[in-house]
Amino acid sequence: MKNIYSHCFSVLSAVVLASAVWADTVPILKGQATQGGMLWGHVAPGTQVHLGGTAVEVHKDGIFVIGFSRDKTGVATLEYRYANGTAERQDIIVKPRKFNVEHVNGLPPKTVTPPPEWTARRKVENGRVRSARAVMTPEIQWVEGFLKPADGRFSGFYGSQRILNGKPRSPHYGLDIAADVGTPIWAPAGGVVRLAAADFLLEGGIVIIDHGLGVTSTLFHMNSVAVKEGERVARGDVIGTVGAKGRANGPHVDWRVNWQNVRLDPLLLLPLENE
Ligand SMILES: [Zn+2]
Missing domain, CATH: 2.60.40 (Immunoglobulin-like)
Structure with a gap:
């Protein structure tokens, strides 16, 4: 001092x-x-x-x-x-928060064995996501603030978790925005597209934007992807459209923000009027 x-x-x-x-x-x-x-x-x-x-x-x-x-x-x-x-x-x-935890009991035991080709495919897809988030770009595009990436209502929140028959499932790390299929999705902040794919197994259409210094946005369940890997986007540029592709219950975009491999809450990055 x-x-x-x-x-x-x-x-x-x-x-x-x-x-x-x-x-x-x-x-x-x-x-x-x-x-x-x-x-x-x-x-x-x-x-x-x-x-x-x-x-x-x-x-x-x-x-x-x-x-x-x-x-x-x-x-x-x-x-x-x-x-x-x-x-x-x-x-x-670090101020603690209370996340929504839902207990669901009495479910019939389900034994789901994924086909072996899925496991191999997930390994490749997860590897691409990890590499996209591992890039350290000397830029600070997040400093201008973030835009809500689509018009629609929030339908799922960061941190919520379900406990099925006493077994905790992994928490939900995205901010879900429900909207009709085809609704435009904008880049929440500027950066370089590090991953753009049309049909990941669980995510469907997926885009990862590198905003600099390890901060990335991941957007998925997209119906269409309008950007390519290596392309530079500005805050507000259309990067694709809302869909229900991958494992999704209905059309929505799931937006995630990472600082390197630390999962952050996108809602905390939006201006207050969005809450
Ligand atoms: Zn979600």
């Missing part, structure tokens, strides 16, 4: 050493320090950022981003290692 003396020193020497003004100040973080939340901040160029001991990518402008999983609890610690050799820690209390 800085004392009065070092603060005065920084201000007095601001003309000569511009970066010293903020070199000893932890950034004010934007976003939501909660389960499924994304936080970003701005540090002086040359600052290294670590989250829980792991290095976090910092954009050349000094912007960095982190995110918390649905089940993250307690305190997350950011460490700033400044170019002048000093370091500071910033403890973030």
Whole structure:
């Protein structure tokens, strides 16, 4: 933590050493320090950022981003290692949330054996999703904020979970938007298309957009896909249409946001009037 003396020193020497003004100040973080939340901040160029001991990518402008999983609890610690050799820690209390958990009991036992060709196909598809999300692009397209990717009502939320006959199913990590088949889907933020496929087994039409620094959007159950891998899209560009392809109960788009392999809540990224 800085004392009065070092603060005065920084201000007095601001003309000569511009970066010293903020070199000893932890950034004010934007976003939501909660389960499924994304936080970003701005540090002086040359600052290294670590989250829980792991290095976090910092954009050349000094912007960095982190995110918390649905089940993250307690305190997350950011460490700033400044170019002048000093370091500071910033403890973030990750606010817990209550997710909708539904118990369904008395279901007849179901033994479903997927055909072997499905297992092989899923392995390939999951690999493509993982690689698409693993790209670290030095861009910050998420900084402008996100758009709701289609007109329609929210029909499924991040974090909800069903417990069938006492067995917890994996939680739902998307924000579902129900709309008619053919309703346009927009890029929620700009970026590069890292995955575009028409017919994944569970997802149907799927698009993954890389917004930079490990932040990606995944959109699926699409009826049609209008973009190609490697293509650059701007926020609001049409990338395809709503469908019910893959394993879907009705036409909707399932929108997911990741920070690397951490699954975030897209609803927390939308302006408040959408809630
Ligand atoms: Zn969904």
